[in-house]
Amino acid sequence: MNTNGNAEKLIMGIDPGTNFMGYAIIRTTGRNSRPELVVSGVVDMKKMESPYLKLQRIFQRTLSIIDAYHPDELAIEAQFYGKNIQAMLKLGRAQGVAIAAALQRDIPVFEYAPKKIKISVTGAGEASKEQIALLLGKFMKMPERISTLDETDAIAIAYCHHIQGNLPTTGGSKCKDWSDFVKQNPDKVV
Secondary structure: OOOOOOOOEEEEEEEOOOOEEEEEEEEEOOOOOOOEEEEEEEEEOOOOOOHHHHHHHHHHHHHHHHHHHOOOEEEEEOOOOOOOHHHHHHHHHHHHHHHHHHHHOOOOEEEEOHHHHHHHHHOOOOOOHHHHHHHHHHHOEOOOOOOOHHHHHHHHHHHHHHHHHOOOEEOOEEOOOHHHHHHHOOOOOO
């Protein structure tokens, strides 16, 4: 615990995929904290041929990251509707084994739709991955360069969970929109 009585929390973000899985862990120290990136990276499975071995790799790497850093919560991108049903099924499997790994270690899981993640970081649901990457550096303590957009997406997912868990309430209701959040939390945005 820090001196303000706010408990430290580690949030793991996962951007699931069967070729690349982005992961990140951020540290927060309460409602008014500026999150800090602890670790991030990408699990590269592009050269693996067997879809089942890819799922095994996702499960094993997720467990190893959890065991190394002991996150308190897992935030993961929810499936979204796409035209390619086979791609959606593969993504669902990847998401499922990452969730199973977290549940194996009794870590609570939270899912966020891609649009909600974009809005949490940029204020716009149609923001590009590049816009998200640019803005994350303004809201968090992190290195100048992150190697891939899969990694950036995982950081954004963890950051989204931090924001969603810390939305202030006024009169029993949450903020109406992004600008309302900014007005009520000037210390969280730069």
